[in-house]
Amino acid sequence: MTEPHSSTLTRRSIVAATAAGVAALTAAARGEIIDVSAETSHNDHEESGSGTVVEMPFGALEDGTRISMIRMTNARYMEVGILTWGGIIQCLCVPDRDGRIANVSLGFNTASEYEANSPYFGAIIGRYANRIANGRFELDGEEFQLETNDGPNNLHGGPQGFDRRVYDWKDVSKDDVLAVRMSRVSADGEEGFPGELTYNVTYTLTNDNHLRIDYFATTDRKTVVNLTNHTYFNLGGEGSGNILDHVLQINASRFTPVDETVIPTGEHVEVAGTPFDFTKPKPVGQDIADTSSEQINRGQGYDHNWVLDRDGTDDLFEFATLSHEPSGRLMTCRTTEPGVQFYSGNFLDGSLIGISGQPYAYRSGLTLETQHFPDSPNQPDFPSTVLEPGDEYRSTTIYEFSIIDAD
Ligand code: GLA
Numbered sequence: 001m002t003e004p005h006s007s008t009l010t011r012r013s014i015v016a017a018t019a020a021g022v023a024a025l026t027a028a029a030r031g032e033i034i035d036v037s038a039e040t041s042h043n044d045h046e047e048s049g050s051g052t053v054v055e056m057p058f059g060a061l062e063d064g065t066r067i068s069m070i071r072m073t074n075a076r077y078m079e080v081g082i083l084t085w086g087g088i089i090q091c092l093c094v095p096d097r098d099g100r101i102a103n104v105s106l107g108f109n110t111a112s113e114y115e116a117n118s119p120y121f122g123a124i125i126g127r128y129a130n131r132i133a134n135g136r137f138e139l140d141g142e143e144f145q146l147e148t149n150d151g152p153n154n155l156h157g158g159p160q161g162f163d164r165r166v167y168d169w170k171d172v173s174k175d176d177v178l179a180v181r182m183s184r185v186s187a188d189g190e191e192g193f194p195g196e197l198t199y200n201v202t203y204t205l206t207n208d209n210h211l212r213i214d215y216f217a218t219t220d221r222k223t224v225v226n227l228t229n230h231t232y233f234n235l236g237g238e239g240s241g242n243i244l245d246h247v248l249q250i251n252a253s254r255f256t257p258v259d260e261t262v263i264p265t266g267e268h269v270e271v272a273g274t275p276f277d278f279t280k281p282k283p284v285g286q287d288i289a290d291t292s293s294e295q296i297n298r299g300q301g302y303d304h305n306w307v308l309d310r311d312g313t314d315d316l317f318e319f320a321t322l323s324h325e326p327s328g329r330l331m332t333c334r335t336t337e338p339g340v341q342f343y344s345g346n347f348l349d350g351s352l353i354g355i356s357g358q359p360y361a362y363r364s365g366l367t368l369e370t371q372h373f374p375d376s377p378n379q380p381d382f383p384s385t386v387l388e389p390g391d392e393y394r395s396t397t398i399y400e401f402s403i404i405d406a407d
């Protein structure tokens with residue numbers, strides 16, 4: 001990892017975080033696990049630090065476009081690095097119970113690897129997260145045909161989705177809360193979607209180790225929008241093995257089953273008595289191989305949308321916890337969205353070499369993609385994903401990092 005190319009881009013000074021801690025974070029971003037326990041406990045008593053936002057070069061795309069990583073480092077040694085390509089979270093470096101920092105998100109070390117190989121690692125997903133059946137839908141009687149890239153379907157916005165675009169970035173930090181905004185305009189007709197969509201995604205890192213992601217969009221013509229982030233989490237650190245020992249709870253008593261092409265059938269089915277029941281904390285691996293379940297077979301594991309047990313509002317709702325006993329890391333998740341796609345990394349097969357030089361084995365990361373339900377444009381009974389001119393699309397998801405209670 002190279003050092004910042006211009007010190008004038010450092011917008012905030014480090015107060016509580018020590019130089020050793022920052023060096024450790026830089027190393028953790030490279031995939032090394034670093035012990036900063038002494039500094040971390042020091043910081044627990046001194047939280048006046050305001051952290052830093054630094055732009056660093058991250059190589060170039062095939063066409064020569066230069067990519068940056070915007071690195072936010074808070075006063076408690078948590079670091080989030082966002083790329084100007086795809087708005088990708090390349091680094092999500094979080095301490096474990098002993099203060100050792102590891103990158104808990106899968107990814108690559110170079111822009112060219114992301115461009116050539118990435119299964120959406122860490123990226124903004126749009127214009128429509130997950131699948132639209134046959135890449136087709138109607139609005140006011142007019143039919144739109146999208147690009148298809150998953151058998152007959154449109155997946156994650158198409159072959160050139162929001163994960164494969166260059167973004168403008170801006171430091172929108174306020175006081176001691178670090179925030180970086182990625183912005184772009186998606187042209188009318190891009191990947192087949194109607195309307196020019198002006199959108200931005202803001203990543204906020206607090207000194208409580210919360211990563212908040214706010215999505216915002218407007219359109220000049222009626223369209224559909226469904227934005228998410230596709231970070232693959234491994235709370236043991238990327239490259240450390242599979243996620244079958246992670247304990248997951250999802251506050252959802254129903255899920256949307258899928259057909260053979262992984263398109264929702266339109267039903268809401270109770271999770272009780274099925275491998276999809278995560279209403280109480282359960283190891284991800286416990287029922288994942290239950291091949292008596294047709295739905296497990298169709299998803300090749302978990303790759304489904306859970307219908308969150310919301311209270312009828314679109315307030316922030318705690319929808320999941322993910323914990324990892326060996327490291328002590330705990331992630332608590334909140335969202336304003338009605339659904340979450342829990343995907344258990346079923347298509348990882350060891351062929352991709354990640355940040356720390358380790359192959360990403362089968363199920364070595366999992367995603368919790370907050371969203372409106374897949375294929376909603378073709379499912380009249382699902383919550384609407386239509387955005388009208390003059391209206392604002394807003395969505396928020398927060399991933400909060402802490403340590404499992406000792407008792
Ligand atoms: C989503 C989809 C999966 C798969 C992954 C990326 O989670 O639902 O089927 O495409 O993205 O590989």
